Amino acid sequence: MNKYILFFILVLSGLEVFSQSEYSKTPDSITMFPKKYGAFEHYAFVLNGKVIKQEALLNHPKAELNNVFPYPIRLEGSRYPGAVYFHSEQRFAPPVGYADQPAYFINVRQVSPYQIRLTKMEAYNHISKSTQDTIIDGTQYRGSVHVDSDEDFFADRISLPDFIENYTDLSPEEVIIHWRNTQDEYRNEDDIGTIIGSYFPLYSFKIRDLSVNKIEVDRVRFAERERYVIHIIDDSYRRSLPKGALIFQDPLALNTVYPCYLSDFDPKDEQIFIRPEVNSFTYKGLSFYLKKLSSTTGIPLAKPSSTTKTDSITVQFIVLKDGMITALESPDLDKPGHEVILTAFKKNACGWTPAVQGGRPVLCRRKMVLFYSKDQKGDIRSLDSLKYR
Known part of the structure; x- marks a missing residue:
């Protein structure tokens, strides 16, 4: 470095x-x-x-x-x-x-x-x-x-x-x-x-x-x-x-769709923390990150006036030492619209700070739940809230 x-x-x-x-x-x-x-x-x-x-x-x-x-x-x-x-x-x-x-x-x-x-x-x-x-x-x-x-x-x-x-x-x-x-x-x-x-x-x-x-x-x-x-x-x-140094190391080979998501990272022999001394967090907080997910998916934040039902998707991933993320997955992929939401998390992977343990950046696992409103057809009509789990 x-x-x-x-x-x-x-x-x-x-x-x-x-x-x-x-x-x-x-x-x-x-x-x-x-x-x-x-x-x-x-x-x-x-x-x-x-x-x-x-x-x-x-x-x-x-x-x-x-x-x-x-x-x-x-x-x-x-x-x-x-x-x-x-x-x-x-x-x-x-x-x-x-x-x-x-x-x-x-x-x-x-x-x-x-x-x-x-x-x-x-x-x-x-x-x-x-x-x-x-x-x-x-x-x-x-x-x-x-x-x-x-x-x-x-x-x-x-x-x-x-x-x-x-x-x-x-x-x-x-x-x-x-x-x-x-x-x-x-x-x-x-x-x-x-x-x-x-x-x-x-x-x-x-x-x-x-x-x-x-x-x-x-x-x-x-x-x-x-x-x-x-x-x-x-x-x-x-x-x-x-x-920034890593992403622009080879700028013309940059993946402009998922610049901060590593699909081929192998965490073997790496210690992954669940509760580090300083946990990884999103830039400007969860509300700002929710707005980024809304912008990426095209799903509004305001609930529609029509009758809807609340549902959620749980995601987990690993935040790397440089703040990039990998190993994004969800147990709820069988529901409509969840693949789009998972893609939005990958596109917004730059929004994380690394976790810190003993004064050094470390790998950590984060879990989140995204709550949303869906209509009678099962289509997602709004993104309502985002929480750490």
């Missing part, structure tokens, strides 16, 4: 900001950004794998920033507090994260491959995809994925270009974003963060639920012009959503 952590840190969850001195927490305050810009003091500059003097970068007009190693490092026999990596030859360029990805859209608005993985899959209503290549603003994408969601993903967010404009005196053309986590020491390759140098409009981040710990700015003198590297040290990666 470590390889996904890098993708999650690219979405900011807030703007509580500190630099070398503490800055205002007011979101619309320009004092959030440092007034003094550093120049990677005492950092090693590494070009095409070799340490160079900082001023020597001016002699390489094709040099581009790879990434920043913000931890003590030993290079060519000397120790540095950090290193800045550049390349001027393609063979030294870093691998592109999410290369050959489709274009992603959440509620019609295009987002980056990183941010689609941070959306709340529990709130999804519909997913569609196309395998046909598409070109958007001059960039070619390998197909497209469109998500319709109850989540107002952009409600508390500010776009990266607006953030730069509102909180700095810099233009996007002058800026390179270095996003990383808040670790004080290097633990793995994901801890160094990543560089965002273009496609800024595809990124946005929250202005509430603050999580940014520090913002620093360094200047780099390239041959063509001076650029500003904004370091955003953020702990939002700790709130990573593994369900």
Whole structure:
């Protein structure tokens, strides 16, 4: 799962900001950004794998920033507090994260491959995809994925270009974003963060639920012009959503009908809890989940005025460690309409949180009863209530 952590840190969850001195927490305050810009003091500059003097970068007009190693490092026999990596030859360029990805859209608005993985899959209503290549603003994408969601993903967010404009005196053309986590020491390759140098409009981040710990700015003198590297040290990666990472691992192979239901999972040798310390539950509660089932089946929630009789269907399933579900079954499949209801549970399988035992996610078994009203012919006329059993 470590390889996904890098993708999650690219979405900011807030703007509580500190630099070398503490800055205002007011979101619309320009004092959030440092007034003094550093120049990677005492950092090693590494070009095409070799340490160079900082001023020597001016002699390489094709040099581009790879990434920043913000931890003590030993290079060519000397120790540095950090290193800045550049390349001027393609063979030294870093691998592109999410290369050959489709274009992603959440509620019609295009987002980056990183941010689609941070959306709340529990709130999804519909997913569609196309395998046909598409070109958007001059960039070619390998197909497209469109998500319709109850989540107002952009409600508390500010776009990266607006953030730069509102909180700095810099233009996007002058800026390179270095996003990383808040670790004080290097633990793995994901801890160094990543560089965002273009496609800024595809990124946005929250202005509430603050999580940014520090913002620093360094200047780099390239041959063509001076650029500003904004370091955003953020702990939002700790709130990573593994369900989204797993589902979009191979986006064009995504099962858009049952994205969170695993039909071939084998629970052999797995402990399945019945009453874990923290049980699995549905996103926004049972009433919201009942509305999702109603929308999926097309069966209304309001009881009809005609004479009806109350009946029910019992279902059980296993909630996996990542919140997906499997092994859905019911002893009541012989009644009319029950197969449709079971299908609706599969389609809304994204709406579950994992159970927790001893501070770790575990497998658990859940049972539910869905009560409904049926007419004299046995047809289901309304979905009335949903309860855990």
